[in-house]
Amino acid sequence: AQKITQTQPGMFVQEKEAVTLDCTYDTSDPSYGLFWYKQPSSGEMIFLIYQGSYDQQNATEGRYSLNFQKARKSANLVISASQLGDSAMYFCAMREGLINTGGFKTIFGAGTRLFVKA
Amino acid sequence: KAGVTQTPRYLIKTRGQQVTLSCSPISGHRSVSWYQQTPGQGLQFLFEYFSETQRNKGNFPGRFSGRQFSNSRSEMNVSTLELGDSALYLCASSLAFGVVGNNEQFFGPGTRLTVL
Numbered sequence: 001a002q003k004i005t006q007t008q009p010g011m012f013v014q015e016k017e018a019v020t021l022d023c024t025y026d027t028s029d030p031s032y033g034l035f036w037y038k039q040p041s042s043g044e045m046i047f048l049i050y051q052g053s054y055d056q057q058n059a060t061e062g063r064y065s066l067n068f069q070k071a072r073k074s075a076n077l078v079i080s081a082s083q084l085g086d087s088a089m090y091f092c093a094m095r096e097g098l099i100n101t102g103g104f105k106t107i108f109g110a111g112t113r114l115f116v117k118a
Numbered sequence: 119k120a121g122v123t124q125t126p127r128y129l130i131k132t133r134g135q136q137v138t139l140s141c142s143p144i145s146g147h148r149s150v151s152w153y154q155q156t157p158g159q160g161l162q163f164l165f166e167y168f169s170e171t172q173r174n175k176g177n178f179p180g181r182f183s184g185r186q187f188s189n190s191r192s193e194m195n196v197s198t199l200e201l202g203d204s205a206l207y208l209c210a211s212s213l214a215f216g217v218v219g220n221n222e223q224f225f226g227p228g229t230r231l232t233v234l
Contacts (some may be wrong), residue, residue, distance in 0.1 A: 035222065043206055043223035091161065095221075103173030106151070106223065108161035 003027075004094050007111035010111045013082045014117050021077040021112045022065070023092030030098040034075040036066065039089040039111070048090075051075055079114075120145065122211050122226035132230045136197040139229045141189050143211030150182060150192040151223060155206040164207075167192055196231075204233045 003026040013019035025034065036048040051059045051066045059066045067076040079086055090113075095106040123142045131137050143150050152164040161178040167186035184194040190211075196203055207230075210223035 037225075042227070044227045045208060047222045050222060054138070068227070087158070098174060103166050103168065104221075105166075105174055106163060108153075110160050114156065 004052045004107055004109035005094055006092055006112050009110075010113045012115045012116065012117060013079075014086060016055075016081055018078060018080045019082055019114065021073045021079070021092075021114065023077065023109060025073050025092075025094045026076060027073075027094065027096060029096045032094055034066070034068070035093040035095065035106075036064070036077045037091045037093060037108075038086075039091060041088070045091070049077065060078050084116050084117045084118060087114060090112050122209060122224055124207075124209050124229050126227040126229060127227065128230050128232075129198050130234060132234050133199055134149055135199050135200060137199060137231060138193055138195045139207055139209075139231075141192045141194075141209030141211075141226060142194070144211075145214050146179045147211035147224070148190050149212045149214065150186055150190065151210045151212075152192070152194050153208045154178075155205070155208055155228070156179065161208070162196065171190065201233050204231060206230050 005024045007022055032053045033053045037049055038046045049059050049061045049064045049066050051068045058068050063080045065078045089111045091111045092109040094108050095104050097104050125140045129166045151166045154164055155161045165172055165184045166174040168180050170186045181197045186192045204229045208225050209227045210225045212221050212223045214221045
């Protein structure tokens, strides 16, 4: 069964420091995609970064990088130089294709609430 | 380019009533997915639509239904509302369909439904 686990309900980080948000996943499908989303208090989900299961290099997008360790089935998000505006909920998600319908299914972790201190 | 829009943003209903939520995807996007978000259950997948056809459905009762129109706009309907249906309902659109790749879903602001 598919499963996404985020073990940190809440995290604190000092402004300008780096922080790592953990995510582990479980799937038997060799082809899948991993995503991170940010949800501020406004409620809108904002796409941050993507990592494909066949990608050889870790994904990076500005201050965001994804530490992908396929053998350990982990996809941790690293935020460098934290800013006050980074305070939000962060969700890890996994998507894989469905052969029978040709569609895809995305499941989300429980999320980690990040607090950036000034 | 306009983002995903959802209407209404807020809704208050009473038990037993029915509700219809609307989602307009980003122009050119043909795939629309719906999610329910609650503090207790987190984000849960409801449906996925492409070309006016439901391609995938989450584990929700038959009171939850949806459809997609030829212009890719989508609606979801919840009949016989229960207190537990109170949630933030998020709609997401994506460009492609059936592709496992960087097919990121762009989310709308959500509709917050309160059932009294």
